[in-house]
Amino acid sequence: MAFDEAATVGTVLRALDDGMAAEDLLLDVIASVQGRVGREWAANSITVAQEHAATAINDRAVAAVALHPSVHVAPTRGRVTVACVDGEWHALPARLLAEVLRIRGWRVDYLGAQVTAPHLVAHLHRTGPDAVALSGSLATRLPAAHATITACQAVGTPVIVGGAAFGPGGRYARLLGADSWAPDARAAADELARGPLPRPRPGHQAIDDLPHLNDQEYTLVARSRPRLVRAVFAQLEKAYPAMRAYTEMQRERTAEDLSHIVEFLAAALYTGDEDLFCGFLLWTAGVLEARGVPAASLLPALELLQRELQDFPRATATLRAGAARLTVTPLTAAGTAV
Amino acid sequence: MLVADAGAVVVHANEAAGLVFPDARPGSAMADAVPGWLVSAHARCTAHLPAQRPPAGAGTVQGPVGDRSYEAHPTPRDDGTVVWWLVDDTDHRLAREALWTERERTEFLVRSSNLLLSSLNLDRCMDVTAQMAADHLADAALVIAPAHGPELPIVSCVRGGSPSVSRAVVDPEAVPGLAEALQGFPPVPSRWLDPSAAPAWLVPDGLDALGSIVITPLPGHGVPAGALVLLRADGASAFTEGEEVFARLFAARAGAAMSAARLYAEQASITDILMRELLPPLLHQVSGVEYAGGYRPSKDHERVGGDFYDVHPAADEGEPSLVVLGDVCGKGLQAAVMTGKIRNTLHALLPMADDHHRMLSLLNTSLLNSENARFATMVLASAARDGNAVQLRLTSAGHPAPLILRSDGRVEEARTKGTLVGALPEITTETARVTLAPGDTCVLYTDGISEARGGPMGGAMFGEERLRRALSECAAMPAEAVVEHVQMLTSQWVGTGRHDDMAVVVISAPRTNHLSAVDGHTRGRFTA
Numbered sequence: 001m002a003f004d005e006a007a008t009v010g011t012v013l014r015a016l017d018d019g020m021a022a023e024d025l026l027l028d029v030i031a032s033v034q035g036r037v038g039r040e041w042a043a044n045s046i047t048v049a050q051e052h053a054a055t056a057i058n059d060r061a062v063a064a065v066a067l068h069p070s071v072h073v074a075p076t077r078g079r080v081t082v083a084c085v086d087g088e089w090h091a092l093p094a095r096l097l098a099e100v101l102r103i104r105g106w107r108v109d110y111l112g113a114q115v116t117a118p119h120l121v122a123h124l125h126r127t128g129p130d131a132v133a134l135s136g137s138l139a140t141r142l143p144a145a146h147a148t149i150t151a152c153q154a155v156g157t158p159v160i161v162g163g164a165a166f167g168p169g170g171r172y173a174r175l176l177g178a179d180s181w182a183p184d185a186r187a188a189a190d191e192l193a194r195g196p197l198p199r200p201r202p203g204h205q206a207i208d209d210l211p212h213l214n215d216q217e218y219t220l221v222a223r224s225r226p227r228l229v230r231a232v233f234a235q236l237e238k239a240y241p242a243m244r245a246y247t248e249m250q251r252e253r254t255a256e257d258l259s260h261i262v263e264f265l266a267a268a269l270y271t272g273d274e275d276l277f278c279g280f281l282l283w284t285a286g287v288l289e290a291r292g293v294p295a296a297s298l299l300p301a302l303e304l305l306q307r308e309l310q311d312f313p314r315a316t317a318t319l320r321a322g323a324a325r326l327t328v329t330p331l332t333a334a335g336t337a338v
Numbered sequence: 339m340l341v342a343d344a345g346a347v348v349v350h351a352n353e354a355a356g357l358v359f360p361d362a363r364p365g366s367a368m369a370d371a372v373p374g375w376l377v378s379a380h381a382r383c384t385a386h387l388p389a390q391r392p393p394a395g396a397g398t399v400q401g402p403v404g405d406r407s408y409e410a411h412p413t414p415r416d417d418g419t420v421v422w423w424l425v426d427d428t429d430h431r432l433a434r435e436a437l438w439t440e441r442e443r444t445e446f447l448v449r450s451s452n453l454l455l456s457s458l459n460l461d462r463c464m465d466v467t468a469q470m471a472a473d474h475l476a477d478a479a480l481v482i483a484p485a486h487g488p489e490l491p492i493v494s495c496v497r498g499g500s501p502s503v504s505r506a507v508v509d510p511e512a513v514p515g516l517a518e519a520l521q522g523f524p525p526v527p528s529r530w531l532d533p534s535a536a537p538a539w540l541v542p543d544g545l546d547a548l549g550s551i552v553i554t555p556l557p558g559h560g561v562p563a564g565a566l567v568l569l570r571a572d573g574a575s576a577f578t579e580g581e582e583v584f585a586r587l588f589a590a591r592a593g594a595a596m597s598a599a600r601l602y603a604e605q606a607s608i609t610d611i612l613m614r615e616l617l618p619p620l621l622h623q624v625s626g627v628e629y630a631g632g633y634r635p636s637k638d639h640e641r642v643g644g645d646f647y648d649v650h651p652a653a654d655e656g657e658p659s660l661v662v663l664g665d666v667c668g669k670g671l672q673a674a675v676m677t678g679k680i681r682n683t684l685h686a687l688l689p690m691a692d693d694h695h696r697m698l699s700l701l702n703t704s705l706l707n708s709e710n711a712r713f714a715t716m717v718l719a720s721a722a723r724d725g726n727a728v729q730l731r732l733t734s735a736g737h738p739a740p741l742i743l744r745s746d747g748r749v750e751e752a753r754t755k756g757t758l759v760g761a762l763p764e765i766t767t768e769t770a771r772v773t774l775a776p777g778d779t780c781v782l783y784t785d786g787i788s789e790a791r792g793g794p795m796g797g798a799m800f801g802e803e804r805l806r807r808a809l810s811e812c813a814a815m816p817a818e819a820v821v822e823h824v825q826m827l828t829s830q831w832v833g834t835g836r837h838d839d840m841a842v843v844v845i846s847a848p849r850t851n852h853l854s855a856v857d858g859h860t861r862g863r864f865t866a
Binding site for chain 1: 449452453456457458459460461462466599602606607638639641793794795796797807811812814815818819822823826833
């Protein structure tokens with residue numbers, strides 16, 4: 001994979017000059033390149049930093065498309081706010097959707113990544129859009145997504161969501177009460193073109209979506225994440241003397257991996273879906289294998305976490321299910337389960 | 339009490355029944371003496387097949403007699419006759435209807451309040467008001483806001499339809515009562531309008547023949563919120579006094595919501611204008627040098643804080659641009675206001691940007707002389723393109739020294755140091771000169787980044803070492819990507835924990851010199 005910004009932007013502009021439709025260029029070329037960037041990272045062909053470099057170049061390619069004279073469209077439809085879930089760093093999918101909607105004649109306010117719910121709501125009060133399009137790629141941000149969806153609906157604005165975070169078939173979109181879900185930017189634009197999303201009814205209570213949160217397991221696990229990581233790390237060190245020879249970097253990576261495991265466990269507790277956790281474990285196992293680390297190395301950590309969380313029945317059941325899936329599923333080098 | 343036989347002939351009627359049904363005498367046919375609803379109920383009770391008859395104890399019917407209404411309870415007797423016990427339930431029924439109406443109205447008001455309270459957007463409040471009024475109070479409704487210039491903003495809605503927004507250049511004086519209602523003061527009552535006197539723009543599409551129109555002012559919080567026009571079609575009953583009073587109750591809620599929304603919009607636009615001056619600027623390429631910046635305030639719900647940065651392009655081509663990144667002691671809005679003062683002062687001092695020490699000394703004096711002064715630390719960087727390279731002069735005033743990231747991944751610290759500004763009468767500074775080869779990058783950051791606390795185990799400091807390690811992976815990356823990478827790492831590091839303001843600015847020498855001139859397109863188009 002080459003990281004040549006000038007060449008990328010040049011190619012994109014030539015394609016537009018040659019008459020390629022901007023929407024196809026954005027979604028069939030740039031978006032699919034970005035998808036490949038993610039896969040290359042999972043397969044250990046590029047580093048996180050390189051992933052950022054590639055994303056930045058793609059972002060400039062999008063900007064170049066947006067500024068091309070063939071793409072200037074006067075707004076003829078309503079107004080849509082496009083934003084990422086708070087804490088989300090993968091802004092490109094939202095950016096692509098914003099440009100596609102703009103090309104299709106919407107008036108678009110693109111708020112980008114790192115938008116807190118209070119900012120978004122203040123923006124909605126000021127501008128009163130027809131809908132909010134919310135993009136999320138990390139399942140660990142689903143609780144934040146839920147807070148944002150509820151906040152938008154509370155001020156009477158319907159929310160259409162999309163992105164990998166919302167699960168296969170958008171199952172978490174429905175769970176979190178989103179007004180609509182779209183598998184990709186084109187589908188989202190089509191859905192919005194079909195007619196206005198119905199205004200959400202007032203008086204909706206977020207807790208009604210997820211009655212299982214009553215057991216407080218999510219809250220307690222999410223809050224004690226650093227403590228859990230410390231405890232499990234210390235015990236791993238005791239059980240595996242080899243870990244004491246780890247470099248500072250290796251120790252930090254291990255702690256980060258443990259932290260991710262707890263984050264995804266928390267997300268699974270929030271959504272009440274073990275599959276979310278199992279899917280993450282299989283993906284992580286694939287990533288680890290691509291980096292020469294046996295997937296089985298995750299099992300002792302899961303075991304120790306189970307012991308730390310023995311008072312939480314949903315958490316321990318989720319951890320057990322994850323460990324079971326890990327031991328029966330063969331993996332491919334690209335990081336995806338067969 | 340009235341007794342009739344299987345042939346629907348009255349057998350007996352007591353005195354009370356005689357008063358209600360004067361023609362009901364023994365021997366007279368029921369059909370001639372009592373209303374049809376009782377005749378058919380009697381027929382059901384005396385049906386040939388027992389299965390068709392109502393079971394014993396049931397079969398109570400209810401219907402009008404003259405202007406009153408009665409309940410009739412049947413008691414079938416063994417000889418085939420039926421005794422009808424008649425009870426006057428007029429008052430009961432009226433009370434029930436009144437209660438039902440009140441309940442419906444209360445529910446409507448609660449629902450309106452919920453919808454209106456949920457939004458601080460004026461257009462949305464007008465939409466909700468028009469739709470609720472059209473669906474529950476009239477056949478169509480118009481919400482008219484006070485004029486904005488020559489145009490009158492109008493939202494109209496027909497029952498069952500969706501609200502439509504328009505702006506009309508019309509004279510409200512032309513509609514009797516409208517101008518007064520829009521003024522909001524002195525208070526005016528609802529006003530009836532002769533449908534034939536209504537101008538065409540007052541009648542929404544989809545409503546053909548007008549029956550009655552009533553104009554109700556929307557009272558606001560000391561400011562006029564507008565007027566509500568209710569319209570009923572010809573043939574529908576006119577507005578009763580009770581309905582008119584109820585419409586005023588609804589108008590009070592709608593008016594309060596609309597004026598709150600108007601107030602919020604005004605405040606928000608004031609905040610926006612003031613905030614625009616304090617927000618960090620969007621950075622892009624200037625004179626062949628790439629710039630990118632990122633900022634995260636300590637309080638995530640605020641947009642500004644005590645960190646700031648600016649890039650001032652040189653007045654003349656070839657002269658260095660001046661980059662400033664700094665950190666005012668304190669957080670939040672007050673610190674942000676202080677950053678505004680410093681940024682303005684530095685802007686005024688730009689003509690002496692070739693002498694960092696002099697610039698900082700003057701700023702120091704100005705800060706010492708101002709009241710409510712806080713001290714600040716900052717880095718000045720003058721950057722000029724020199725062939726494919728970029729020449730930098732860097733001066734730190736009590737600030738973490740900039741890091742230089744070479745294209746091979748080495749990270750060096752710029753040799754500059756100095757005292758902070760705004761604390762002591764004299765300052766000392768030491769300026770470093772650095773050359774950035776193509777692909778090299780200079781990173782300015784505030785201590786919010788290096789001193790961020792968190793990490794997977796919690797409580798650990800991000801630290802300069804980790805920052806250097808992170809940067810060394812960013813060799814030869816575009817400036818925005820470096821900024822985003824640093825921001826993402828620190829953001830993940832702090833997680834949901836508390837953090838200080840965090841700012842980072844990256845100055846890069848572009849890796850290839852033809853970046854800005856691809857295919858003859860101008861450089862400007864890549865800088866969005």
